[in-house]
Amino acid sequence: MTDTALFTYCMRLADDSAILSQRLGEWCGHASHLEEDIALTNIALDLIGHARELYTYAGQIEGKGRDEDALCFHRVEREFNNLLLVEQPNDDFAYAIMRQFLFSAFMHPFWEAMMNSKDEQLAGLAAKAEKEATYHLRHSAEWVIRLGDGTEESHNRINNALEFLWMYTGEMFECDEVVSSLVAKEVAIDPMSIKHLWDETVNTVLVRANLERPTESWMQTGGRKGEHSEHLGHILSPMQYLQRSFPQAQW
Amino acid sequence: MAVAAKILRSELDQKAWDAVCDVPDPEVPVLTIEDLGVLRDVHVRADGSVEVTITPTYTGCPAMSMFAFDIEAALLSAGFERVDVKTVLTPAWTTDWLTEKAREKLRVYGIAPPNGKASRRALFGEEQVRCPKCNSANTSRISEFGSTACKALYRCNDCSEPFDYFKCI
Numbered sequence: 001m002t003d004t005a006l007f008t009y010c011m012r013l014a015d016d017s018a019i020l021s022q023r024l025g026e027w028c029g030h031a032s033h034l035e036e037d038i039a040l041t042n043i044a045l046d047l048i049g050h051a052r053e054l055y056t057y058a059g060q061i062e063g064k065g066r067d068e069d070a071l072c073f074h075r076v077e078r079e080f081n082n083l084l085l086v087e088q089p090n091d092d093f094a095y096a097i098m099r100q101f102l103f104s105a106f107m108h109p110f111w112e113a114m115m116n117s118k119d120e121q122l123a124g125l126a127a128k129a130e131k132e133a134t135y136h137l138r139h140s141a142e143w144v145i146r147l148g149d150g151t152e153e154s155h156n157r158i159n160n161a162l163e164f165l166w167m168y169t170g171e172m173f174e175c176d177e178v179v180s181s182l183v184a185k186e187v188a189i190d191p192m193s194i195k196h197l198w199d200e201t202v203n204t205v206l207v208r209a210n211l212e213r214p215t216e217s218w219m220q221t222g223g224r225k226g227e228h229s230e231h232l233g234h235i236l237s238p239m240q241y242l243q244r245s246f247p248q249a250q251w
Numbered sequence: 252m253a254v255a256a257k258i259l260r261s262e263l264d265q266k267a268w269d270a271v272c273d274v275p276d277p278e279v280p281v282l283t284i285e286d287l288g289v290l291r292d293v294h295v296r297a298d299g300s301v302e303v304t305i306t307p308t309y310t311g312c313p314a315m316s317m318f319a320f321d322i323e324a325a326l327l328s329a330g331f332e333r334v335d336v337k338t339v340l341t342p343a344w345t346t347d348w349l350t351e352k353a354r355e356k357l358r359v360y361g362i363a364p365p366n367g368k369a370s371r372r373a374l375f376g377e378e379q380v381r382c383p384k385c386n387s388a389n390t391s392r393i394s395e396f397g398s399t400a401c402k403a404l405y406r407c408n409d410c411s412e413p414f415d416y417f418k419c420i
Binding site for chain 1: 375
């Protein structure tokens with residue numbers, strides 16, 4: 001059971017990073033200005049790094065000879081277990097920024113806690129990822145404040161993004177059997193144990209941004225079980241095209 | 252030396268180390284993999300093959316495959332016949348491993364070296380960075396992300412020079 005659980009856990013984290021990085025990569029050449037173009041793709045690059053480590057490790061745990069490419073490019077939509085949050089579209093810049101902020105506000109304390117995991121691979125990756133997540137959080141938080149505390153137009157846009165994306169934040173704190181069995185072994189992080197840190201970051205930044213925290217209501221769920229929004233297929237299509245057309249193609 | 256490279260085991264290991272330690276960073280060619288602390292260990296096995304251990308600066312650093320390629324080429328031309336380049340993540344790379352000499356090389360090259368020790372600052376606040384050209388502390392940050400994962404963009408408010416800052420992590 002443990003190995004299956006650890007495989008699933010790593011695949012979830014890998015899918016979160018891979019899908020969000022693909023979303024961020026869509027900004028390449030399209031961001032508001034050159035520096036932001038570079039920033040978003042830099043964050044995407046860090047996330048690709050995390051995904052590669054996690055897919056490779058998951059492949060080793062599984063022991064069936066699947067490498068990072070096989071796991072990332074040769075699975076269908078229903079086999080992806082990423083959070084619904086990370087697959088949400090780049091409707092406008094404010095959505096991309098708010099999505100990043102809500103995610104990074106979780107991932108920063110997540111990786112910090114993971115540094116104490118009994119799993120050496122995860123703890124090792126966490127020590128690197130935590131430093132990178134620090135930058136992702138700061139960058140997105142600064143933008144949330146700039147947009148929220150900016151013009152009426154920018155305020156409305158970031159507020160719309162917040163209100164739309166809020167229902168996807170509950171999933172980050174779900175704890176099913178996969179997670180709880182690994183938490184018991186001190187391998188995984190109980191997401192509820194870092195909820196207060198996420199709340200603190202979100203509240204602090206929203207206040208500075210003159211944004212009101214949405215009231216708690218029904219939360220979307222399904223990503224961890226492979227039940228996705230319509231968007232995921234459209235992400236996988238260009239992402240997997242090359243490996244689907246030329247399986248085993250090497251860079 | 253701050254670089255916590257392992258104590259080398261033999262003369263042959265040393266010969267192999269000397270062959271690879273000057274491999275330059277493809278993005279910051281004034282720095283070698285030894286200066287950066289990316290080169291962790293070099294060991295010549297009993298069968299004559301060389302095992303080289305490197306660690307990435309950033310997890311997604313695209314220079315890693317270039318490092319591996321250059322390391323292999325350097326060892327082959329030094330007469331070794333088989334090379335395995337292994338990547339490890341632990342201990343996590345930090346700019347604290349950059350030597351004073353490396354920091355000075357960066358500054359002369361026009362890149363502001365990392366400021367002091369790596370800190371854990373998640374929200375708000377800005378680092379004070381000195382201009383590598385005129386040494387003024389009156390600089391402002393343009394972006395925390397630059398031309399490579401390890402750099403940020405700054406501008407000097409006194410001499411107007413735009414410059415890269417090697418981020419402190």
